[in-house]
Amino acid sequence: xxxxxxxxxxxxxxxxxxxxxxxxxxxxxxxxxxxxxxxxxxxxxxxxxxxxxxxxxxxxxxxxxxxxxxxxxxxxxxxxxxxxxxxxxxxxxxxxxxxxxxxxxxxxxxxxxxxxxxxxxxxxxxxxxxxxxxxxxxxxxxxxxxxxxxxxxxxxxxxxxxxxxxxxxxxxxxxxxxxxxxxxxxxxxxxxxxxxxxxxxxxxxxxxxxxxxxxxxxxxxxxxxxxxxxxxxxxxxxxxxxxxxxxxxxxxxxxxxxxxxxxxxxxxxxxxxxxxxxxxxxxxxxxxxxxxxxxxxxxxxxxxxxxxxxxxxxxxxxxxxxxxxxxxxxxxxxxxxxxxxxxxxxxxxxxxxxxxxxxxxxxxxxxxxxxxxxxxxxxxxxxxxxxxxxxxxxxxxx
Amino acid sequence: xxxxxxxxxxxxxxxxxxxxxxxxxxxxxxxxxxxxxxxxxxxxxxxxxxxxxxxxxxxxxxxxxxxxxxxxxxxxxxxxxxxxxxxxxxxxxxxxxxxxxxxxxxxxxxxxxxxxxxxxxxxxxxxxxxxxxxxxxxxxxxxxxxxxxxxxxxxxxxxxxxxxxxxxxxxxxxxxxxxxxxxxxxxxxxxxxxxxxxxxxxxxxxxxxxxxxxxxxxxxxxxxxxxxxxxxxxxxxxxxxxxxxxxxxxxxxxxxxxxxxxxxxxxxxxxxxxxxxxxxxxxxxxxxxxxxxxxxxxxxxxxxxxxxxxxxxxxxxxxxxxxxxxxxxxxxxxxxxxxxxxxxxxxxxxxxxxxxxxxxxxxxxxxxxxxxxxxxxxxxxx
Ligand SMILES: Cc1cc2nc3c(=O)[nH]c(=O)nc-3n(C[C@H](O)[C@H](O)[C@H](O)COP(=O)(O)OP(=O)(O)OC[C@H]3O[C@@H](n4cnc5c(N)ncnc54)[C@H](O)[C@@H]3O)c2cc1C
Numbered sequence: 001x002x003x004x005x006x007x008x009x010x011x012x013x014x015x016x017x018x019x020x021x022x023x024x025x026x027x028x029x030x031x032x033x034x035x036x037x038x039x040x041x042x043x044x045x046x047x048x049x050x051x052x053x054x055x056x057x058x059x060x061x062x063x064x065x066x067x068x069x070x071x072x073x074x075x076x077x078x079x080x081x082x083x084x085x086x087x088x089x090x091x092x093x094x095x096x097x098x099x100x101x102x103x104x105x106x107x108x109x110x111x112x113x114x115x116x117x118x119x120x121x122x123x124x125x126x127x128x129x130x131x132x133x134x135x136x137x138x139x140x141x142x143x144x145x146x147x148x149x150x151x152x153x154x155x156x157x158x159x160x161x162x163x164x165x166x167x168x169x170x171x172x173x174x175x176x177x178x179x180x181x182x183x184x185x186x187x188x189x190x191x192x193x194x195x196x197x198x199x200x201x202x203x204x205x206x207x208x209x210x211x212x213x214x215x216x217x218x219x220x221x222x223x224x225x226x227x228x229x230x231x232x233x234x235x236x237x238x239x240x241x242x243x244x245x246x247x248x249x250x251x252x253x254x255x256x257x258x259x260x261x262x263x264x265x266x267x268x269x270x271x272x273x274x275x276x277x278x279x280x281x282x283x284x285x286x287x288x289x290x291x292x293x294x295x296x297x298x299x300x301x302x303x304x305x306x307x308x309x310x311x312x313x314x315x316x317x318x319x320x321x322x323x324x325x326x327x328x329x330x331x332x333x334x335x336x337x338x339x340x341x342x343x344x345x346x347x348x349x350x351x352x353x354x355x356x357x358x359x360x361x362x363x364x365x366x367x368x369x370x371x372x373x374x375x376x377x378x379x380x381x382x383x384x385x386x387x388x389x390x391x392x393x394x395x396x397x398x
Numbered sequence: 399x400x401x402x403x404x405x406x407x408x409x410x411x412x413x414x415x416x417x418x419x420x421x422x423x424x425x426x427x428x429x430x431x432x433x434x435x436x437x438x439x440x441x442x443x444x445x446x447x448x449x450x451x452x453x454x455x456x457x458x459x460x461x462x463x464x465x466x467x468x469x470x471x472x473x474x475x476x477x478x479x480x481x482x483x484x485x486x487x488x489x490x491x492x493x494x495x496x497x498x499x500x501x502x503x504x505x506x507x508x509x510x511x512x513x514x515x516x517x518x519x520x521x522x523x524x525x526x527x528x529x530x531x532x533x534x535x536x537x538x539x540x541x542x543x544x545x546x547x548x549x550x551x552x553x554x555x556x557x558x559x560x561x562x563x564x565x566x567x568x569x570x571x572x573x574x575x576x577x578x579x580x581x582x583x584x585x586x587x588x589x590x591x592x593x594x595x596x597x598x599x600x601x602x603x604x605x606x607x608x609x610x611x612x613x614x615x616x617x618x619x620x621x622x623x624x625x626x627x628x629x630x631x632x633x634x635x636x637x638x639x640x641x642x643x644x645x646x647x648x649x650x651x652x653x654x655x656x657x658x659x660x661x662x663x664x665x666x667x668x669x670x671x672x673x674x675x676x677x678x679x680x681x682x683x684x685x686x687x688x689x690x691x692x693x694x695x696x697x698x699x700x701x702x703x704x705x706x707x708x709x710x711x712x713x714x715x716x717x718x719x720x721x722x723x724x725x726x727x728x729x730x731x732x733x734x735x736x737x738x739x740x741x742x743x744x745x746x747x748x749x750x751x752x753x754x755x756x757x758x759x760x761x762x763x764x765x766x767x768x769x770x771x772x773x774x775x776x777x778x779x780x
Contacts, residue, residue: 131737134663135664136664136736136737137664137665137736138664138665138666141664141665141666160737161737204741204742204743205741205742205743206740206741206742206747207740207741207742207747207748207750207751209742213737213741272527273526273527273529273530275527275529278529278764280764280767280768281764335754335758336757336762336764338527339527339528339529339758339762340524340527340528340553340554340758340759341527341553341554341758342598342754342755342758343554343556343597343598343603343755343758343759344554344595344596344597344598344603345595345596345597345598345599345751346595346596347596358595359593359594359595359603359604359605360553360605368598368754371754372740372747372750372751373740375729375732375733375739375740375750376737376740378733379733379736379737379739379740380737383733383736384733385672385674385675388674
């Protein structure tokens with residue numbers, strides 16, 4: 001065990017740096033740094049994904065047979081860290097980190113052949129249809145129905161909080177295909193073409209003014225049976241497998257470290273009247289730094305386990321819980337630092353495209369918006385309360 | 399000692415509650431946010447008719463001779479309803495400064511106009527971060543033979559867009575020994591530039607710049623002397639009032655959360671049936687009570703006859719305690735609403751943002767904790 005990089009790994013790091021320097025334009029970097037939602041808008045992501053795709057670096061975690069770069073865990077780490085440190089746009093995890101691994105594990109060979117390359121190229125943009133108005137934390141109570149009619153399912157019902165449904169052309173959804181005594185047993189995992197007749201999307205505005213999430217209605221939507229992933233009625237297994245990756249398969253600490261760096265920069269700048277000179281701000285930043293270091297080490301360990309072919313397992317709940325809390329702590333101290341500048345509300349988006357001069361610098365506008373959006377961190381992907389339940393049940397056996 | 403509210407105070411609370419219930423529902427709040435002034439002018443007239451715009455002013459100028467306790471009662475109800483009327487700017491900050499420092503003539507002209515709702519004022523003081531304290535002023539007013547020439551820039555000016563007159567603090571470089579002075583600047587004076595923006599969670603906020611703004615000799619508030627101590631006193635009392643307002647907002651968030659968790663079902667039972675949720679609600683309730691107590695306490699010793707250290711200790715103490723409680727209640731309220739809590743479809747988000755505004759106004763929790771510690775040390779060694 002060692003924390004330092006080998007000469008080969010250092011060479012790899014230089015290669016990644018050179019690539020980023022060549023392909024990440026200053027405009028893209030700026031747009032990305034003013035992006036306040038969790039997911040970057042398509043106009044920011046698309047050029048970056050294209051550049052990564054040309055180089056074969058879109059999906060660091062995928063095996064080579066499906067188009068991954070075949071990196072070691074350390075290389076993945078280096079890559080994620082360098083991208084985060086450079087402020088590169090974040091690719092949507094929906095395809096690469098979520099439905100991709102599910103298809104590799106449970107999909108038919110036709111499904112793999114069709115969908116995986118389109119995820120890599122960015123031709124398909126995915127959204128996640130899990131939650132419903134009555135089913136949030138208790139996902140197994142979902143009611144959206146898929147009834148089999150020959151070689152189609154007819155889907156009726158509604159999904160809510162669907163991030164970027166308005167940009168997506170495909171949805172992976174959990175739907176009810178039968179009523180079993182154990183709710184989890186009647187659920188299936190379906191791939192739905194968002195252009196299908198009978199789908200309507202209602203935008204939902206967040207407290208920050210951002211439009212990230214939507215409610216999606218299905219009114220007699222036909223989905224070919226070939227779009228079923230895994231066995232009918234066994235969708236829960238796919239769904240849970242995916243959630244494990246959603247929570248634990250990702251590498252969060254480099255992004256958190258970058259966010260902390262940005263806040264530290266702010267603390268050292270005139271924009272915050274050099275907030276760093278106040279001891280309470282300086283010690284808060286140290287506190288968070290230690291939290292990030294801790295998470296970093298936890299993640300590195302999981303990464304090594306993944307490298308050995310293991311699943312993240314319930315430790316993914318530990319990572320999700322802490323990453324979301326640290327994220328909020330960072331955005332919170334940012335708001336504290338800018339004092340009364342936090343009073344200004346800017347609801348227009350994207351911030352990088354505003355062409356009138358705001359009454360406070362745009363960097364400060366993004367500080368508040370990010371803090372507001374960040375409240376969702378401990379809610380989505382399984383809330384903090386649910387993560388604690390999982391730890392209590394699955395790890396502690398309570 | 400007697401902490402029971404008087405009959406008059408009970409009546410004030412009762413009518414404030416009723417007024418808020420009648421005028422501040424979700425639709426009205428959204429409507430006010432669309433208004434370019436950040437509030438509805440007809441509501442301001444109603445506040446005038448109810449006599450509330452004159453609440454803290456002496457009876458000689460047409461006021462009601464109320465004190466911080468009455469102000470706190472009103473502000474708490476404003477907070478519950480998330481009112482955006484410029485009560486803080488016009489009445490509690492600028493108005494009170496006029497009552498305390500203004501010449502006889504300034505008082506006789508301006509206070510009745512404030513009290514009857516005809517004139518709105520802003521208080522343009524801060525130039526950099528509130529962490530720097532109230533004396534960090536670089537705006538200058540130069541005496542010239544026709545009066546004054548004002549130069550400088552003010553940030554985070556509440557309600558400036560609706561103000562007829564800005565009350566602006568400045569230094570007097572030409573006047574021997576003078577510290578800060580306040581000036582009454584008409585909104586349309588030449589050389590005044592206003593850049594207005596929506597304020598977080600409702601209302602408006604602006605940047606004001608003064609470039610060679612010429613003012614008549616009587617634009618200066620009062621007749622001379624450093625106004626910093628008066629500003630400090632007024633801001634301390636404004637902080638106490640804001641704490642009451644925050645306590646009102648917290649209470650509304652708490653009530654909404656209690657109702658929601660009793661009704662929202664997951665895993666076949668209400669969220670509030672889970673012990674972890676019950677305990678969290680209990681903690682939130684405790685914090686609402688603490689905040690309300692601290693806000694009420696801050697309103698008590700800040701009367702005119704208590705010394706300034708006691709007054710500042712009370713204001714800073716309340717800002718710290720209420721600020722901490724507010725943060726937790728606001729964050730938990732959003733968390734317990736799940737995804738609904740982070741949407742614009744409920745007013746919860748507006749309360750959340752207004753409590754952020756509360757935290758940021760006039761110095762953070764950390765700033766006031768340090769101020770408290772300093773004053774606390776001093777007053778103990780006396
Ligand atoms: C910004 C954002 C993006 C999202 N994107 C997507 C998406 O793309 N696709 C998708 O399918 N979903 C998405 N979601 C939905 C998300 O997964 C749900 O919000 C989450 O599962 C919580 O469900 P809920 O909001 O219905 O809250 P509820 O389940 O109603 O929970 C409300 C509160 O009660 C707590 N709680 C619930 N049950 C218990 C219990 N048994 N014990 C203790 N506490 C409990 C919760 O932790 C929470 O704090 C998104 C949500 C947000 C906020």
